[in-house]
Structure formats: structure tokens, C-alpha cells
Amino acid sequence: MAVAVVLGVPALFLALFAYYPLAAIIGESWRDAPSVTAPFVEILAKPLVLRALGNSALQASLTALLVAVVGVPAGYILARYDFPARKLMRVFALVPFFLPSIVVVVAFVSLYGEGGFLGRWLAPARSLSEGLSGILAVNLFFNLPLVMVLTATSLEETDAEQLEAAALLGGSRWLHLRRFVWPQARSGVLAGALIAFVYAFLGYTVPLIVGGATNRTVEVEIFSRFYTYNDFAGAAALALVQLLVLAGLAAAFLRWLILHRPSGLAIRYPPPRKRLWAEASRTESVVVTAGLLLVFGFLFLPIGALGASAFLETDTGALSIRSFQILFSPATEEVLYVTTFQVILNTLFFACLTALLVVTLGILGAWGMRRLGPRGRWGADALLFIPLAISPITIAMGLYLAWAGRSSLGLAVWPLMLLAHVLVAFPLVVRTLVSSLDRVPEDAVEAAQTLGSHAPDRLFRVELPLIRRGLMLAAAVGFATSLGEFAANNLLYPIARPYTTMTVAIYRLLVTPEMSSDKPLREAAAAASLLLILLSAAVFFLLTRLPAAREARHGRKA
Amino acid sequence: MDWKDWRVKVTAIVIGAVLAVAAYAAYAAQYQRKVQATLIVYTYDSFFAYGDNATAAQAFVFDSFAESHRIELEVRRFGSSGDMKNALVLEKADPVADVVLGLSNLNGLVAKREGVLAPGAPNVPLSVLEPGLADALDPEHVLVPFEYSYIALDYDLRYLNETAFPELGEFMFEDITANPALARAFISGSPETSSSGLSFFLWNKAYWEKEHPDEPWWTWWADLYNATGGDIKIAPGWSEAFNLFYERAEGPDYHLLVSYATDPAYGFSFAGEAPWFGTTLVHNSTGGILGWREIQGMAVVNGTEHRELAETFLRWMLSNAVQNLIPMNEWVYPANRIVGGFVEFPYSIDPSNVIPLNEWISPELIATSLRDWLETWLEVIT
Numbered sequence: 001m002a003v004a005v006v007l008g009v010p011a012l013f014l015a016l017f018a019y020y021p022l023a024a025i026i027g028e029s030w031r032d033a034p035s036v037t038a039p040f041v042e043i044l045a046k047p048l049v050l051r052a053l054g055n056s057a058l059q060a061s062l063t064a065l066l067v068a069v070v071g072v073p074a075g076y077i078l079a080r081y082d083f084p085a086r087k088l089m090r091v092f093a094l095v096p097f098f099l100p101s102i103v104v105v106v107a108f109v110s111l112y113g114e115g116g117f118l119g120r121w122l123a124p125a126r127s128l129s130e131g132l133s134g135i136l137a138v139n140l141f142f143n144l145p146l147v148m149v150l151t152a153t154s155l156e157e158t159d160a161e162q163l164e165a166a167a168l169l170g171g172s173r174w175l176h177l178r179r180f181v182w183p184q185a186r187s188g189v190l191a192g193a194l195i196a197f198v199y200a201f202l203g204y205t206v207p208l209i210v211g212g213a214t215n216r217t218v219e220v221e222i223f224s225r226f227y228t229y230n231d232f233a234g235a236a237a238l239a240l241v242q243l244l245v246l247a248g249l250a251a252a253f254l255r256w257l258i259l260h261r262p263s264g265l266a267i268r269y270p271p272p273r274k275r276l277w278a279e280a281s282r283t284e285s286v287v288v289t290a291g292l293l294l295v296f297g298f299l300f301l302p303i304g305a306l307g308a309s310a311f312l313e314t315d316t317g318a319l320s321i322r323s324f325q326i327l328f329s330p331a332t333e334e335v336l337y338v339t340t341f342q343v344i345l346n347t348l349f350f351a352c353l354t355a356l357l358v359v360t361l362g363i364l365g366a367w368g369m370r371r372l373g374p375r376g377r378w379g380a381d382a383l384l385f386i387p388l389a390i391s392p393i394t395i396a397m398g399l400y401l402a403w404a405g406r407s408s409l410g411l412a413v414w415p416l417m418l419l420a421h422v423l424v425a426f427p428l429v430v431r432t433l434v435s436s437l438d439r440v441p442e443d444a445v446e447a448a449q450t451l452g453s454h455a456p457d458r459l460f461r462v463e464l465p466l467i468r469r470g471l472m473l474a475a476a477v478g479f480a481t482s483l484g485e486f487a488a489n490n491l492l493y494p495i496a497r498p499y500t501t502m503t504v505a506i507y508r509l510l511v512t513p514e515m516s517s518d519k520p521l522r523e524a525a526a527a528a529s530l531l532l533i534l535l536s537a538a539v540f541f542l543l544t545r546l547p548a549a550r551e552a553r554h555g556r557k558a
Numbered sequence: 559m560d561w562k563d564w565r566v567k568v569t570a571i572v573i574g575a576v577l578a579v580a581a582y583a584a585y586a587a588q589y590q591r592k593v594q595a596t597l598i599v600y601t602y603d604s605f606f607a608y609g610d611n612a613t614a615a616q617a618f619v620f621d622s623f624a625e626s627h628r629i630e631l632e633v634r635r636f637g638s639s640g641d642m643k644n645a646l647v648l649e650k651a652d653p654v655a656d657v658v659l660g661l662s663n664l665n666g667l668v669a670k671r672e673g674v675l676a677p678g679a680p681n682v683p684l685s686v687l688e689p690g691l692a693d694a695l696d697p698e699h700v701l702v703p704f705e706y707s708y709i710a711l712d713y714d715l716r717y718l719n720e721t722a723f724p725e726l727g728e729f730m731f732e733d734i735t736a737n738p739a740l741a742r743a744f745i746s747g748s749p750e751t752s753s754s755g756l757s758f759f760l761w762n763k764a765y766w767e768k769e770h771p772d773e774p775w776w777t778w779w780a781d782l783y784n785a786t787g788g789d790i791k792i793a794p795g796w797s798e799a800f801n802l803f804y805e806r807a808e809g810p811d812y813h814l815l816v817s818y819a820t821d822p823a824y825g826f827s828f829a830g831e832a833p834w835f836g837t838t839l840v841h842n843s844t845g846g847i848l849g850w851r852e853i854q855g856m857a858v859v860n861g862t863e864h865r866e867l868a869e870t871f872l873r874w875m876l877s878n879a880v881q882n883l884i885p886m887n888e889w890v891y892p893a894n895r896i897v898g899g900f901v902e903f904p905y906s907i908d909p910s911n912v913i914p915l916n917e918w919i920s921p922e923l924i925a926t927s928l929r930d931w932l933e934t935w936l937e938v939i940t
Contacts, residue, residue, distance in 0.1 A: 460564030513797035
């Protein structure tokens with residue numbers, strides 16, 4: 001009974017704000033259709049739509065391939081070699097994953113763009129900031145860390161005894177890789193590649209800004225139909241096509257994962273790491289060091305370039321804080337129609353409330369799921385995770401159609417934006433909380449139960465304090481998602497100008513033509529991007545480091 | 559109070575969140591529709607922004623109207639006509655604006671189709687308008703013209719002139735695709751996102767169908783694609799295109815810009831000397847000058863509670879007082895033919911000799927087919 005009530009809250013939330021909007025989208029695409037299949041036949045007959053589907057598939061496949069080809073060796077290096085600052089690099093490798101996509105685009109342009117630090121001198125480098133190659137580069141930037149870390153983790157879990165036995169039995173290095181390393185790394189690599197595939201398939205920000213007309217993805221095409229032509233029916237039908245493709249893909253992967261689960265039988269102790277220069281041969285060391293420099297250069301040079309460009313005047317190259325002066329000047333307000341302070345306030349409001357809402361819903365969902373039987377849990381899992389396959393543009397469009405546009409309820413825009421942020425973050429947050437709660441020892445809960453405490457009491461006194469780290473990470477994920485959300489915000493922008501957030505502000509500053517050369521808006525965009533990075537870094541640090549520090553303090557006292 | 563107790567913590571968090579939401583809702587409330595007799599006008603950013611004294615001109619249009627009718631008038635501006643149209647469409651369930659100024663072809667047609675413009679012709683004296691103008695914009699007259707201009711090709715005289723390019727004398731679209739140097743110098747706003755780009759697209763299409771009835775209209779774009787080696791320069795909007803035309807330190811140069819026929823007059827007034835660029839329309843085989851009128855329309859927004867007042871404002875926009883300001887503040891022709899009769903733009907094309915091709919493609923046809931045309935166009939140019 002209690003479980004039904006607890007699970008009922010997130011279920012009701014999803015029903016109202018994810019599934020009902022999805023129904024509204026289905027309704028919209030069939031609004032004036034003569035038959036059930038007509039809207040799909042019609043939309044799939046358009047050459048541009050087919051091209052967009054092709055572009056999405058192409059960008060997704062190439063990204064997944066690229067990520068695997070670069071990520072696996074990089075992960076292997078992280079797992080098998082020891083070098084200075086290895087642990088620090090491993091932690092920092094995850095940073096790009098949490099950066100807002102539009103900030104990364106600005107960073108790439110400031111390094112590889114026509115006027116960028118490298119692009120200015122080295123024309124071939126410009127390909128990393130424009131066209132298909134530019135899209136792939138940014139996609140690689142986002143997904144490489146994940147594949148790298150997933151590969152490293154699964155390799156570290158390889159049984160060293162097995163490897164030693166294999167070495168004793170002889171056999172080529174290639175055989176060794178194929179027989180022992182690959183089966184271990186496989187699921188991690190594939191999971192990473194799949195995430196990269198989905199990420200690139202749903203690409204919006206990057207193709208919109210650096211891709212041009214030739215590289216439109218499905219998400220951009222849906223946006224264009226909605227935004228330029230207000231063709232809600234066509235946009236809705238295309239959104240459904242996209243959802244079906246992704247859901248099919250996810251189902252196929254889940255099936256594969258169940259069939260190829262890595263064996264958990266081996267006794268695990270991690271294989272030893274070779275120390276570079278000392279234990280590894282000279283050539284090996286040179287190759288590995290070069291690889292490390294390349295990967296980390298690729299990941300961190302653009303961010304460095306962004307930081308530098310915020311403090312350099314584009315025309316004179318002089319060191320100054322002009323970019324920030326422009327950002328907070330009336331010139332920026334003329335473009336945004338609200339002050340930059342208001343934009344920061346909006347951003348923080350949405351981010352804090354998203355974190356709070358999504359963590360609350362996530363706790364209820366995760367706590368309830370823990371108390372379900374395996375079958376019930378499977379169902380709840382599916383119900384909670386389907387929103388992951390719904391793209392941000394689809395979420396925003398559905399919320400708009402269901403709760404504002406076609407309904408007499410006429411909900412204001414800002415709650416819709418907030419809901420969109422919560423929905424985008426929700427699947428990831430629940431996943432984080434479920435896995436933390438699963439690690440809480442049953443006996444701790446049972447002990448509390450025997451002592452006669454009520455369920456909410458147990459939750460707040462026993463379980464939540466035990467998963468403080470997971471809780472804070474979940475809040476950080478919610479916060480970062482809201483901070484970086486661009487697609488949904490931009491779709492609703494014409495009616496959401498008072499609620500402009502940093503990402504949309506950066507985009508507007510980027511695309512608004514320069515009218516006066518003494519106040520370059522591009523510089524303000526760089527400054528705003530840097531502010532956004534600092535803001536997310538600060539909050540991320542606070543939320544993920546504070547509990548650790550606190551635990552350390554308590555530990556000392558005990 | 560025991561802060562260690564979870565009940566206290568949860569209550570505090572809930573109260574904090576509720577307060578934050580309430581404060582934000584209060585902030586948001588000021589952007590909702592106002593109850594008192596306020597006229598809210600939506601318009602584009604650069605409306606009346608190009609005169610000697612833009613502030614005074616805008617004050618005359620808006621403030622003096624508000625004062626004489628003893629109302630509050632609020633102007634809300636948008637970065638692009640597309641954003642403005644979207645705001646109207648997305649706010650349809652709960653409209654905010656009363657009047658919209660500055661919808662032309664695509665955005666006006668979409669707005670009308672979506673039902674965000676008040677149905678029926680507003681009560682304005684259409685007889686004062688330049689003949690043919692109102693029907694060319696909207697035969698039902700839901701959208702009413704307040705100004706128009708001819709779309710044209712500007713060319714930078716430092717690189718392109720009649721000595722080097724004699725074809726500029728009696729320019730034709732075919733001249734651009736026949737000469738790779740001109741094809742690569744060509745730059746336009748995208749017809750999907752910019753008014754000038756769309757007007758050019760329609761101008762070119764009408765011309766081709768009239769002059770080459772046996773060829774599909776996209777032939778010219780296919781030729782341009784080949785002549786540029788597959789690299790047609792399309793900018794998102796007119797301003798971006800103009801920036802590339804105006805000044806460029808390095809890289810490929812774009813000296814042939816899709817723009818407006820009155821640009822040289824503005825250039826002359828701005829710099830006080832003969833402009834550094836020329837402008838041209840296109841010619842047919844018999845030397846006739848063929849142009850396309852880009853017509854800016856205004857309308858009453860569906861759901862307004864101040865329809866009378868809104869229509870009064872539209873009449874004010876067509877009055878001699880406001881129309882007189884249009885040439886020197888917008889650098890286009892006023893829709894009012896009496897006022898327009900006295901307008902003369904230096905260095906610009908005399909509109910009295912121009913044959914407008916607008917009649918060649920009816921607004922109804924544009925409304926039903928434009929999207930298909932643009933899809934074909936996108937396919938041809940990419």
C-alpha cells in the first residue's frame with residue numbers, strides 16, 4: 001500500500017507531464033489525418049525528412065565508431081599504465097560530459113574557428129569547427145570521456161589470474177586482446193558507443209550552429225517544422241518516428257546486454273599497472289605519452305581557449321575584461337530584452353528548482369522500486385526510463401501542445417520550461433539513486449524496522465544519510481542538466497523571453513549580427529560561456545565534494 | 559526548533575521552494591496580459607530605427623497616439639519577424655498583443671493560417687493605398703500593407719562595375735550563373751529565415767516562370783550551384799549577409815548582395831557622398847525592368863479586447879502623418895500612394911518604370927505551396 005502511494009507520485013508526474021504530452025503529440029499528428037498511417041507516410045515521403053534521418057544515422061554511426069576507436073585505447077592506457085596524476089586525469093576526464101553543449105561549441109569555435117587561436121593560423125584545423133567534421137569533433141569531445149572511463153573500469157575488473165594463465169600458455173598479443181581483454185571490455189564499450197550513438201542521433205545544438213543546411217539532423221528538422229512553419233502536425237509525426245527508431249534501438253541493445261552479460265564468476269583482483277618509463281619499454285612509453293597528450297589536449301585545449309578568449313580583445317589582442325563589460329552592458333540587453341543579471345537569476349532559479357524537484361521525485365521512485373518484486377520492478381524500470389528516449393525538443397513540444405497551445409488551461413511558459421528540465425534529467429537521476437539505494441545494506445533498514453520506526457522516519461534517518469553522496473550527485477546531475485538545457489528553451493524562446501537562460505542568451509549573442517564593432521557580441525558570448533562553466537563547476541564541486549569532506553570530518557571524530 | 563529533525567528540514571525546504579516559486583510567479587505576472595486599456599504592439603527590432611532621430615520618430619508613432627487617445631501603449635520588439643510570428647502563434651490560447659506591425663509573405667501567411675490574426679478586414683481606408691498593393695499582400699485584407707520596397711541586388715563598385723562587367727548595364731539573373739566570378743560573389747539571406755531572402759526567392763521564381771516557361775523554376779538555383787562549385791553563400795538573415803558584403807578582411811569576398819532597391823539612398827544620406835555600391839533590378843529580353851515588391855503588413859491580433867482601438871491604430875499608421883516619416887526612417891516606400899507620389903530616393907531605381915512580378919504568384923498559391931518550394935530549393939542548393 002505504502003509502496004503504491006510512494007511510487008504513485010513520480011508515476012502521476014510522468015503520466016501528466018511525459019505520457020499525456022506524448023499522447024498530445026500523437027493526437028496532433030493524427031489531427032486531420034485521413035488514416036492512421038497517413039501522417040507518417042506523408043512525412044516520410046519528404047526528401048528533406050529522409051535526408052535528415054540519413055544525416056542523424058550517419059552522424060550517430062560515425063560518432064559511435066570514432067568514440068570506440070579513440071576511447072578504447074585511451075581506456076586501456078588509463079587501466080593498464082601508471083603515470084603521474086593518473087587519478088586526477090581520470091576524475092577530470094569526466095568533466096566534458098557535464099558541460100553545456102552550447103558552451104562546448106563556443107569553445108571549439110574559439111580554438112578552431114576562423115578567428116580562433118589555432119584556426120587563425122592553421123586553415124585545416126577549421127574543419128574541427130564547421131560542417132560534418134565539426135559536428136563529429138564536438139560529439140567525440142562529449143562522448144570520449146564516458147567510453148574511456150567505462151573501458152578502463154571494465155578492464156580493471158578483469159581477472160589478473162586469467163591474464164597470467166594466458167601469458168604462461170603463450171599466444172600472440174593479438175590473441176590475448178581478442179580472447180581475454182575484449183570480452184571484458186565489450187559491454188562497457190558497447191554501452192558507451194550506444195550512448196554516443198543516441199547522443200549524436202538526437203544532436204541539436206551542434207548541427208544547428210556548426211552544421212549548416214547540409215547536416216540537419218531529425219531534431220533540427222523537427223525544430224524547423226515547428227519554428228519556421230508552425231507545422232505542428234508534421235513536427236509531431238516526425239518526433240514519433242524518431243522516438244520509435246530510438247526505442248527500437250534501445251530494446252535491441254537491452255536484449256543484447258542480457259544475452260552477453262560478462263561472467264561474474266572470476267575472482268577479481270585488478271591486473272597490475274605498468275609504470276611508464278620505468279616498467280614499460282621506451283617505445284611503449286613514448287606512444288602512450290603521446291596518446292595521453294593528444295586525448296587530454298583534445299579535451300582541455302578548447303576549454304582553455306574559451307577561457308583565454310574571454311579575456312582577450314578580438315581586434316587588438318589586448319588583455320582586458322571588455323567581454324564581461326559588454327555582457328553586462330545595455331548592448332547585450334538590447335539583444336536579449338532582459339538584463340544579464342535577470343538571465344543569471346532565471347538560470348539559477350530553474351537549476352535549483354529542477355535539482356530539488358527531480359531529486360524528490362527520484363527518491364520516491366527509487367525507494368518505491370526497491371520494494372517491488374522483480375517483475376514489478378522491471379515494469380517500473382521501463383516506465384521510468386522511456387522518457388530517456390524522448391528527445392528534449394519532443395518533450396518541450398509535447399508539454400506545449402498538452403498544457404498551453406492546444407489546451408484551454410493555458411499554463412504559463414516558465415513552468416513548462418521547468419518541467420522540461422526535470423523530465424530531461426529524471427531518467428539519469430533515478431538511475432543514480434536506484435544504484436545508490438541498492439548499496440544500502442538490507443540489515444540496516446531491517447534493524448531500524450525492528451526498532452519500530454516508521455517508513456518515512458527510516459528513509460530520512462537511515463537510508464538517505466547513508467546515500468548522501470548519491471543524493472548529492474543526483475542533485476548535481478539535475479542542476480547541470482537544467483543549466484545546460486538549450487533545445488527545449490530555444491523552442492519556446494519567442495514566448496519565453498523574460499525567462500531567458502544562459503544557454504539561450506549565449507546562442508542569441510552568437511547569432512545576432514554585429515552592428516557596432518566596438519561592442520563585439522561574440523566576446524560577450526565567450527564571457528557568458530565562461531561564467532556558465534564556472535557556475536556549473538562551483539555547484540558541482542560543492543555538491544559532490546561537500547559530503548565527502550563531511551564524512552571525513554565525522555570519521556575523524558569517531 | 560531542532561534542525562537535526564528531518565521533519566523540520568523537509569518543512570524548511572518546502573517553504574523555501576514555495577517562496578521561490580511564488581516570487582518567480584510574481585515576476586512572471588508582469589509579462590502576462592494587462593487588464594487595463596493598454597494597447598500592446600508587437601513589432602520588429604529595427605522598426606523606425608534608421609532615421610536621423612529614431613527616438614523622436616518612434617515617439618511620434620507610438621507615444622503621440624497613446625497620448626491623443628488617453629491610453630497606455632506598450633511596444634514589444636522582436637529580433638526577427640519569425641520570432642514575432644512564433645510568439646503570436648504560441649500565445650494563441652492566451653493572446654498578449656493587440657496589434658502586430660511587420661509581417662510579410664511567409665510569416666504573415668503562417669500567422670493567418672494559424673488563426674492568430676483577427677478574421678475579417680479591419681476598418682481602414684484601403685483606397686489610399688498604392689494600387690495592387692493590398693491584394694498582392696492578402697486578398698482578404700486581414701493583413702494590411704503599411705510600406706513596401708523593391709528587392710534588388712547591390713554590388714560593390716570597387717570590385718564590380720560596368721567596365722569590368724558590362725552585363726551590369728542590363729542585368730539579368732542569367733548573368734550571375736553565366737559568370738563564376740559573379741556567382742561566387744553572390745550572397746543572400748535564407749528564404750527560410752529572412753524576409754529579403756524570401757522575397758528574392760519569389761522574385762527569381764516568378765521571373766523564371768515568366769521568361770523560361772519551359773524550364774522548372776529551380777533551374778537558376780541549380781545553375782548557381784554548378785557555377786559556384788556547390789558553395790552557394792546563404793546567410794541566416796539580411797544583417798549577416800550585409801556584414802559579409804560590407805567589410806571583410808580575408809577569405810572569399812561577397813560583393814553581390816540581395817538587398818533593397820533604396821539602399822543607395824540610405825548610403826548617401828548616411829555618408830553624405832555618392833555610395834560605394836550600385837543597385838540593380840533585372841531585365842527581360844525586351845529591356846523591361848522586372849521587380850518584386852516586398853510588402854510589410856500589419857494586422858489586428860485575434861482575441862484582442864481592444865479591436866476598435868487596434869483598428870484606430872492601423873488607420874493612424876496609414877495616415878499622412880506617419881506615412882510621411884517612412885521614407886527617411888525606414889528607407890522604403892510608404893503604402894499611402896498620395897504620400898508615396900512625392901518620394902524620391904537619390905541614386906535609387908525609379909519605381910514608376912518597374913513591372914512588379916508579384917501578380918505572377920498569388921498569395922493563395924504562396925500560402926499553399928511555399929513549403930514545398932522551399933524544400934525543393936534546399937535540396938537543389940545542398
